[in-house]
Amino acid sequence: MAGEPEECRLVGRGTFRVDAARALEKLRRYQLPDPWLFVRIWLRAAVLHGPARIEVKTAGLESLLRFDGAPLPPELVGDPYAHLFAEDDMASTQAGRMLGIGMLGLSALDPEAAVFRSGPMSELCVKWRDAGAARRFKTEVQQSAGMLRMPLALDGVDLPPCSALGSEFSGYKPPDGPRILFALPDAQNYDGVAALYRNGVLLQGVRHPTFKGLSMYINDDILTLNATASGAVQDQAFEAALQAALRHADSYPPPPRRVRPIDWDRFIMPAFLIFGTAGSGLATLMLASQVHQADSSSAVLIKGYVGLSGIGLGSFLVYLLLGGRRRK
Numbered sequence: 001m002a003g004e005p006e007e008c009r010l011v012g013r014g015t016f017r018v019d020a021a022r023a024l025e026k027l028r029r030y031q032l033p034d035p036w037l038f039v040r041i042w043l044r045a046a047v048l049h050g051p052a053r054i055e056v057k058t059a060g061l062e063s064l065l066r067f068d069g070a071p072l073p074p075e076l077v078g079d080p081y082a083h084l085f086a087e088d089d090m091a092s093t094q095a096g097r098m099l100g101i102g103m104l105g106l107s108a109l110d111p112e113a114a115v116f117r118s119g120p121m122s123e124l125c126v127k128w129r130d131a132g133a134a135r136r137f138k139t140e141v142q143q144s145a146g147m148l149r150m151p152l153a154l155d156g157v158d159l160p161p162c163s164a165l166g167s168e169f170s171g172y173k174p175p176d177g178p179r180i181l182f183a184l185p186d187a188q189n190y191d192g193v194a195a196l197y198r199n200g201v202l203l204q205g206v207r208h209p210t211f212k213g214l215s216m217y218i219n220d221d222i223l224t225l226n227a228t229a230s231g232a233v234q235d236q237a238f239e240a241a242l243q244a245a246l247r248h249a250d251s252y253p254p255p256p257r258r259v260r261p262i263d264w265d266r267f268i269m270p271a272f273l274i275f276g277t278a279g280s281g282l283a284t285l286m287l288a289s290q291v292h293q294a295d296s297s298s299a300v301l302i303k304g305y306v307g308l309s310g311i312g313l314g315s316f317l318v319y320l321l322l323g324g325r326r327r328k
Contacts, residue, residue, distance in 0.1 A: 032230055036140055039102075048094055065125075073118070076096050111128050189211065189212060194218055210246050
């Protein structure tokens with residue numbers, strides 16, 4: 001080979017084969033950190049087919065993902081893993097690979113059936129064993145498809161492009177190009193986590209102190225996906241997107257310092273405990289003095305115990321009275 005060190009020499013050549021069945025079994029066990037990430041991966045695969053519209057329907061135990069654009073390759077209908085080990089950069093091959101990865105995650109959830117259909121409207125249909133899984137599928141779609149550039153109909157209700165940005169951006173048309181950056185004030189984001197998207201579908205969170213006090217949305221279609229298509233590789237594209245986001249976030253004023261309100265209820269009970277303890281101690285000293293002077297008269301002892309009980313009961317009643325008023 002050209003460029004090899006002189007001390008290296010070829011000693012032989014050979015080939016080997018991979019048992020596809022065993023490889024798929026290993027991938028099913030170790031592929032996705034969370035099997036439900038398959039929903040994001042399937043959405044991203046649908047976007048790569050260039051649809052004008054995506055539809056998601058849930059009915060009973062069934063979940064359906066439909067999209068137009070380029071139809072699914074025929075080989076994927078018969079074998080959803082046909083493109084799993086493909087390495088070329090064609091959009092259709094990448095989409096097929098994502099469908100295969102998503103199918104691996106889906107199989108870990110043990111659905112009753114999964115069907116791929118190809119045509120003018122390609123369909124990915126899953127039949128679940130319980131209704132909770134169907135509801136989870138819908139929730140995952142809502143949380144993942146926040147930066148799509150095409151409308152998504154969820155059970156007949158259209159989610160506008162960039163739905164993650166809220167109703168004030170319902171009429172917003174995202175620009176062409178790989179990168180979209182948005183920052184909205186968010187006093188609750190104390191951890192400084194930004195949402196990173198690719199192809200309009202949520203990819204992962206990115207933490208940085210500059211993002212504190214903002215809802216930061218970063219979409220970059222040239223981010224490099226990791227081997228499971230569930231996260232971004234921290235390469236030059238990732239660093240470029242992060243730096244662009246930091247410059248964008250710097251244009252916003254720093255968030256106000258977090259001032260926690262004083263919870264007075266936390267101090268009421270300790271205050272009365274201290275008051276009760278001090279009162280009990282004082283009553284004990286007075287009792288001891290009287291006992292010493294009266295030669296341990298039983299009447300004095302009874303009065304002392306009654307006094308101690310009265311102090312404790314009074315403190316408790318005052319606490320209940322004040323605490324009850326504060327709750328109202």
